[in-house]
Amino acid sequence: MRERLAIYCNVHLVSDATGETLAGVMRATCAQFDNILPVEHSYFLVRSARQLERVIKEIEEAPGIVMFTLSNLEHRALLEDACKAMDMPCVAVLDPVLDITSRYLGQELNHRVGAARKLNAEYFKRIDALDFAMYHDDGQQHIELSEADVILVGVSRTSKTPTSVYLAHRGVKAANVPMVPGVPLPPELFAKDRPLVVGLLISADRLIHIRRNRLVAMKETRAGSYTDEEDVRREVMDAQKLFEREGWPTVDVSRRSIEETAAAVLNLLAEHREP
Structure with a gap:
């Protein structure tokens, strides 16, 4: 054809x-x-x-x-x-x-x-949210996580940062925390008065593909556990188990655009805010 x-x-x-x-x-x-x-x-x-x-x-x-x-x-x-x-x-x-x-x-x-x-309260709210997203990107300033509207958690390359920025443009203060093997997550994530925490899921095959492409783009030859099939599958499984154990709602980003992921998070946030 x-x-x-x-x-x-x-x-x-x-x-x-x-x-x-x-x-x-x-x-x-x-x-x-x-x-x-x-x-x-x-x-x-x-x-x-x-x-x-x-x-x-x-x-x-x-x-x-x-x-x-x-x-x-x-x-x-x-x-x-x-x-x-x-x-x-x-x-x-x-x-x-x-x-x-x-x-x-x-x-x-x-x-x-x-x-x-027109410069109004909503405009400045978005600017504040964008500043917050940048300041709390990739697990930075985790002591202030309680000030977020939503916290995105996921393994490396699950679109945490671009989703946080997109949410900021909608006036949502979004922080994101990476799951790194061997590195404990900040205790603020498990506090009783924590904000909404959303786990970002991804299929192992899709994640391997994304990571390998990233290494090629960076002209990096040393991959190690970052793209090793067995290690990546373990990372994905550990993340899923954590989300289930903590009862955190999840969004599968395997085939979603940033806009679609953000829309799903906004829906979860609306449900979370309902009395």
């Missing part, structure tokens, strides 16, 4: 803010199509007609799909008219959601540029 060739597609992302929403929507959309490789053209913090004119010129030179989030009505009209003249598909990705919300609430939109990035 012949392998299907990849299809390249220009995607222009135009935003008057940081463009994070657009990037997320674009990648989620393209993931639903096989063999589609988007060529991303990003134009962020576009807040003047002159900037927009330069954007339109680049769109004309590389035809493709145009996705935008622009609050200024004149700029929206300018971009939409230009795309219509070029027969270019153009979509305001938030319009359907904003329209439904506006009608449900019975309120008009404020059309403030960058309103989603």
